Amino acid sequence: MDKRLGNFLGAATLVLTAVSLWMVFAWVPTEAEQGIVQRIFYFHVPLAWVAFASFAIVAVAGIFYLWLGGQIWDDLGYAAAEIGMLFCTLMMVTGSLWAKPIWGTWWTWDSRLTTSFVLWLLYGGYLIMRAMLEESEQVARFAAVVGIVAALDVPVVIVSVRLWRTIHPAVLVTRQGGHGLEDPRMVVTLLVSITAFTLMFAWLLMTRLAVLRARTRSIELAKAIAMAEFRAGRA
């Protein structure tokens, strides 16, 4: 069942990504104001959506882990954090690539880029914490707590950064990008792209989760073997 779902997701991702690429590069009309560069938007927005959604998954998985127990919740949280980090990095990279031609600098502290940077730092802290505490029996609980706290922080970050950047606008004008899609083809392209990236995320998440669950199972087996040897070696 898992495998079939995985294969279906993989196939669907492939198909939709191909369609999306065609749409972005060949079909959708060029935006008047920003020119060709604007097409990055069709990648950047879905990446952003997934990066934030993934964080929510990390937090919810954490809540379920603390509430119900069960290693699967921890594995889900870890997988979501890893994939989320990937998408978050790509979001920042695409944001930066977009900024350069428009504003002439590789980075600007406008509200969206700033928020995505903070998100990236939160992901990074979570992953480093997991790496440092790998041997601890309690790493799953710690990760759940950190994930929840970080997710609670995200809305406050968004609000405070937006307030900051509107009161103190950067030297460069805050981009409006993303809204005011005149042509319906742009809307369609965006929606297809969002779907494609969401499927890609789901597929990657499933795959990664399968790996982590296999690892969990092998650890359980190792424990069972150690236990059996312990029992047998001493009657």
Place this chain on the structure above:
Amino acid sequence: MTAFVAVLSKDLRLELRSGMSTIAMVALAMLVLVVLVFALNPGVARGPEAAAGALWIALVFAGMLGASRALLAENENACIRALLMSPIDRATLFAAKLAAAAIFMMVALAAGVVLTVLFFNLNFSGALVRLAPILVLGVIGFAALATLLAAISGRARGGELLLPLLIVPLFVPALIAGVRAAGAALSGAPMATARDWIGILIAFDVLFVTAGYLLFEHVIGEE
């Protein structure tokens, strides 16, 4: 409630006797301010806005040093185990440790304010009265995060890196709001302009004190 008072007064008494944490925090705050003064040109780094920024930088760095010590001091003689075995609620223990950390930080920050006024060409005036509640809000939020996360970072080898790594991104909203509010207070602007920022600080504090209160039991304890 008695347990909260007992733990808090015990921590305050210990700190009064040795003063290690507070002295270290004051020293670090001062060093941070000194570095800023020399690193930034006098033309740039004077006045209320710069002072506000400097003060919050000092808060973050001194806070990281001191806030975790309130919790980790219990590791001596395994007193933490005695606390865990005692009837005290884990959440109450969090509240007590948070309060202790916040008090130490505020004492250190008071010294920091004095130095900031001197270094950044400000006046000892009513502005400081308006500044105080803003710093208190910042300290509470920071102490809440630090107390919660110190329990985690204390477990890791090389955990001294982990605490700042986790806290700094989490603290960003309070930092943004706090510096702007402090700047408004120090420059004599009417506090109405800083209303949104103060609102963010309050929301931040409520959020993370509550989160810490509820989640602390999951991070404290032995294997």
Place this chain on the structure above:
Amino acid sequence: MLPPAVETRALGKSFGLVPVLLDVDLRVASGRAAVIIGGNGAGKSTLLAILAGVSAPSSGNALIFGQESHRLAADTRRNIAMLSHHSFLYPNLTALENLEFYASLYGVRNPHDAAYEWLTRVGLANFAGERVRRFSRGMEQRLAAARAMIAAPMLLLLDEPFGALDSAGVAIMTDLIRTELARGCAVVASAHAPMKFDGVDLDQYEIRRGRLIPLSDHAEPPRASRLRALLGRQNQ
């Protein structure tokens, strides 16, 4: 009928892959003393940590006064005390302050008076105002004992109680244990070798490769059934 102070059922504890305790069935009623014998690293301290409620079992359960050990209510924790090679004392507080602190924490009425009373009982009244960091090891242990007893526990967990005591300390400790048992307190103590107490009936066990094996004059198979444990203990 009140639940026994300690009842473990097939209690197991592993650290990572390594099992330390396995299928431990232990029952200690009020007023009884159980002695757990074993070498270094046998799992004695691990077992006591589980009974204290600070370490969670990996399998099976440990019931302290009928409650799961890792989810004890505050009222139950009030009745449990531990003595180990950690002193649980704050070096920069005085002897009196240490006792007062723990007394308040445990809801003892008049913590100040209770603290003084116990300082006298362990022969440290003259050092009430001295900071613990200046205490000798023997004094520290006596104070630690006072700390444990001050809230009148009903379950006393002793991790190698006679470990580094001088003869005066041993006498005080023995006396305390006897008094507590007479009060109806249950005692679980760990040791390197079997103990002997005049006039006190001890249930001795040994931890051998993770298993708890009752030692007694009667021949007992290594894995006593729970029923036999229930009946057998009463008759010893």
